[in-house]
Amino acid sequence: xxxxxxxxxxxxxxxxxxxxxxxxxxxxxxxxxxxxxxxxxxxxxxxxxxxxxxxxxxxxxxxxxxxxxxxxxxxxxxxxxxxxxxxxxxxxxxxxxxxxxxxxxxxxxxxxxxxxxxxxxxxxxxxxxxxxxxxxxxxxxxxxxxxxxxxxxxxxxxxxxxxxxxxxxxxxxxxxxxxxxxxxxxxxxxxxxxxxxxxxxxxxxxxxxxxxxxxxxxxxxxxxxxxxxxxxxxxxxxxxxxxxxxxxxxxxxxxxxxxxxxxxxxxxxxxxxxxxxxxxxxxxxxxxxxxxxxxxxxxxxxxxxxxxxxxxxxxxxxxxxxxxxxxxxxxxxxxxxxxxxxxxxxxxxxxxxxxxxxxxxxxxxxxxxxxxxx
Amino acid sequence: xxxxxxxxxxxxxxxxxxxxxxxxxxxxxxxxxxxxxxxxxxxxxxxxxxxxxxxxxxxxxxxxxxxxxxxxxxxxxxxxxxxxxxxxxxxxxxxx
Numbered sequence: 001x002x003x004x005x006x007x008x009x010x011x012x013x014x015x016x017x018x019x020x021x022x023x024x025x026x027x028x029x030x031x032x033x034x035x036x037x038x039x040x041x042x043x044x045x046x047x048x049x050x051x052x053x054x055x056x057x058x059x060x061x062x063x064x065x066x067x068x069x070x071x072x073x074x075x076x077x078x079x080x081x082x083x084x085x086x087x088x089x090x091x092x093x094x095x096x097x098x099x100x101x102x103x104x105x106x107x108x109x110x111x112x113x114x115x116x117x118x119x120x121x122x123x124x125x126x127x128x129x130x131x132x133x134x135x136x137x138x139x140x141x142x143x144x145x146x147x148x149x150x151x152x153x154x155x156x157x158x159x160x161x162x163x164x165x166x167x168x169x170x171x172x173x174x175x176x177x178x179x180x181x182x183x184x185x186x187x188x189x190x191x192x193x194x195x196x197x198x199x200x201x202x203x204x205x206x207x208x209x210x211x212x213x214x215x216x217x218x219x220x221x222x223x224x225x226x227x228x229x230x231x232x233x234x235x236x237x238x239x240x241x242x243x244x245x246x247x248x249x250x251x252x253x254x255x256x257x258x259x260x261x262x263x264x265x266x267x268x269x270x271x272x273x274x275x276x277x278x279x280x281x282x283x284x285x286x287x288x289x290x291x292x293x294x295x296x297x298x299x300x301x302x303x304x305x306x307x308x309x310x311x312x313x314x315x316x317x318x319x320x321x322x323x324x325x326x327x328x329x330x331x332x333x334x335x336x337x338x339x340x341x342x343x344x345x346x347x348x349x350x351x352x353x354x355x356x357x358x359x360x361x362x363x364x365x366x367x368x369x370x371x372x373x374x
Numbered sequence: 375x376x377x378x379x380x381x382x383x384x385x386x387x388x389x390x391x392x393x394x395x396x397x398x399x400x401x402x403x404x405x406x407x408x409x410x411x412x413x414x415x416x417x418x419x420x421x422x423x424x425x426x427x428x429x430x431x432x433x434x435x436x437x438x439x440x441x442x443x444x445x446x447x448x449x450x451x452x453x454x455x456x457x458x459x460x461x462x463x464x465x466x467x468x469x470x
Contacts, residue, residue: 094420122402122421143385202417202425211381253423254419264424271427 015054018231022082025238031126034060035237036183036188036328038176039197039355040063040067042227047365049227062191062246063297064326064359065179068144069096069354071326074317076143077102078309079247083139083170085117085303092126092135093141095119101153123155130159130167139242139301142171147199149173149290150264153271153273156292168301171271173292176200178288180281184216188329193219193237195230198252203268205260206250211247257371271296281323281349316341320349324359332359339363380427391416391423399433 037043043063046052052061065071072080081102084091093108098108098119111117116136120126123140130138142152152169158169176197183189194210201222212220217242223233235249240247251254270289278290292300320342321335332338332351342348344360351359381383381393381402391410393402404410416423 124421147419147424150406150424151422154403154422158403158405199419255427261406261424267406294415329440 004327012374015228015231018228019054022059022231022238025235025242025330027056027186029242032058032060033192033238033241034062034328035061035193035195037195037197037223038064038065038066038180038192039195039200040354041199042066042197042223042230043358043361044356045225045227045230047361049230051221051227052229052267053257054098055234059238061141061195061234063325063358064183064194065279065282066176066197066326067354067358068148068174069100070264070322070350070357071179071282072097072350073278073280073350074101074311075101075104075278075309078104078142078168078311079302079307080139080170081105081107081110082307082309084110085113086116086137088135088137089116090129090136090138090140090199091115091117091141092120092123092129093117094121094143096354096356097143097320099160099347100350101317101347103314103317104128112115118245119140119173120210123152124158124307126167127155127159127162127164130164131162132156136166137301137305138167139170140167142169142173144173145176145197145270146203147273148266149210150203150261153267154166156271157267157332159299160296168245168299168304169292170309171272171292172277173290175274175276175288176283177204177211179282180209181215182282182288183210183327184212184218186327189327190329191218191240193221193246195233195237196220196222196248197293198222198224198256199259201250201256203261205258206248206256208260209248213248217246219246222248222250222252224255243334266357279326281326316348322349322351322359325351335359379413379418381411381418383410383423386412393418393423397411429448 032330043066046061077100083089084107093240095311099106107117114240126138126140196342206222209220212218221233221236223230236249236251271292272290274287275282275289275291278284319336321330324330325332337348338359342352344352344363347353351357381395383391384394385392389404391402391404392399404417407416410416410423410426415427417425417427423446
């Protein structure tokens with residue numbers, strides 16, 4: 001029992017000391033200091049641990065485009081739904097795509113209307129489905145950032161080896177660094193540094209973020225996901241902000257290396273190449289998406305069986321300010337739909353759908369309006 | 375979407391590993407981490423091993439799981455701090 005108490009006090013003491021130091025470092029700056037996270041898991045961890053309440057008022061934590069589901073545009077969802085409605089098709093997808101609204105409906109509505117949509121845990125599960133259903137066209141919805149893209153690439157490589165002819169990808173994978181560059185090129189983006197995404201960096205390596213310091217003179221720190229790990233990264237950011245320095249550092253070095261996972265990078269770039277791609281709310285971003293290379297086009301459903309969709313304008317959606325939320329320009333509470341017409345059960349915008357979406361996190365955790373303790 | 379779970383590799387058959395976590399076994403592909411060996415702890419994401427982690431990290435995670443299930447802490451304060459945390463505390467104490 002005694003060790004139990006000792007440890008709790010120690011963790012709390014470390015967190016408290018870090019917060020104190022962050023305050024001491026940044027208070028003399030006499031202004032707000034804004035750090036952006038670009039990882040949905042960080043967004044949720046920050047809320048869950050109540051870090052906004054813990055940190056001094058001059059520190060503002062802003063959420064960027066860190067949730068892959070949230071940045072997937074209507075046109076992609078409409079295509080996925082259109083394919084799902086075809087009789088010979090089975091859609092395999094991660095569960096968080098089901099409720100994402102397209103311009104007219106969602107995959108879960110298509111599922112209720114009889115479409116064969118299966119939730120999988122791994123892209124490899126779609127190989128099994130394809131083997132068991134040789135007369136069906138199986139389409140995996142390949143959505144995700146650098147952490148997930150190599151798994152879809154590996155599934156395609158495995159499908160080729162297995163001689164599977166009925167498994168295809170509908171790809172909308174995205175790369176984080178180009179989106180960060182877009183934000184930094186926009187003068188309305190006001191951030192002092194970045195909490196860098198730990199799991200993306202497992203694949204890319206921390207060196208993939210060196211451009212921050214080199215090209216933009218902004219510090220970045222790769223962070224883990226525990227409260228103390230995030231505080232440690234903010235502390236390092238605060239040190240650099242105060243000293244006017246910009247470096248890319250790694251506070252998650254027990255897991256993340258400078259070079260990243262070579263085999264994963266090779267699989268990803270063997271199958272995919274970088275192309276310009278649309279992000280919801282951010283528009284087209286150069287070389288930020290992944291398209292299957294020509295030698296793999298027989299696995300690309302959009303080239304094997306192209307489908308046209310008309311993205312319909314939607315009145316409620318036109319009020320949705322997801323795009324500005326994703327850029328950290330407004331907080332969800334500034335959107336007229338937030339917590340009124342748009343709630344997790346009836347989401348209008350994608351930021352409210354995914355559990356890692358910024359709006360969903362603000363909604364679930366009270367939007368930061370509660371102050372706990374002193 | 376990006377959740378990674380540390381598990382122990384207990385058998386490897388070609389590119390498919392049997393991994394174990396808290397008494398539950400399942401399969402994970404080693405296509406993206408061919409260097410993993412039996413006995414290694416790995417982070418798994420969407421059915422693929424992505425990264426080898428040290429036993430120490432896993433022990434911390436397991437203890438956290440045990441604690442969430444109602445167990446008492448089994449390690450003392452200093453021992454439970456990892457190297458980074460010790461460095462941070464030392465740095466803070468030194469007033470840097």
